[in-house]
Amino acid sequence: MTQAELAARSGVATPEISKIESGARAAGLVTLEKLARGLQVEPWELLRATPSGQPPAPTDPEQRLAALMAGQPEDVKQRALLVLTALVTPLR
Structure with missing residues (x-):
């Protein structure tokens, strides 16, 4: 292509x-x-x-997340943080 x-x-x-x-x-x-x-x-x-x-x-998940976020604008980092927080926060 x-x-x-x-x-x-x-x-x-x-x-x-x-x-x-x-x-x-x-x-x-x-x-x-x-x-x-x-x-x-x-x-x-x-x-x-x-x-x-x-x-x-990187194969380590934390390193992969850091590499993925490196150089991203602050608003993208904030949105990603919201998504990750929702994923790891237990439902009450």
């Missing part, structure tokens, strides 16, 4: 896809979700691929 085809399927601009693919830019959560939808895969599947020779994503 070309970058232009992925852009059309995902709604992510071709120049942004190019920067992500070359490693010049990291993809945020929303962008990862869009790209995954365009590729018809789950977002986490994009995190384990390392065709550029970069080290694989």
Whole structure:
């Protein structure tokens, strides 16, 4: 699939896809979700691929969460924290 085809399927601009693919830019959560939808895969599947020779994503869940949140805008971090809190808080 070309970058232009992925852009059309995902709604992510071709120049942004190019920067992500070359490693010049990291993809945020929303962008990862869009790209995954365009590729018809789950977002986490994009995190384990390392065709550029970069080290694989950490396997420890806490390290994976930290890596995923690194560089994200504060509002994304806050939303992720709300979701995680809801997941780990027992129902009363």
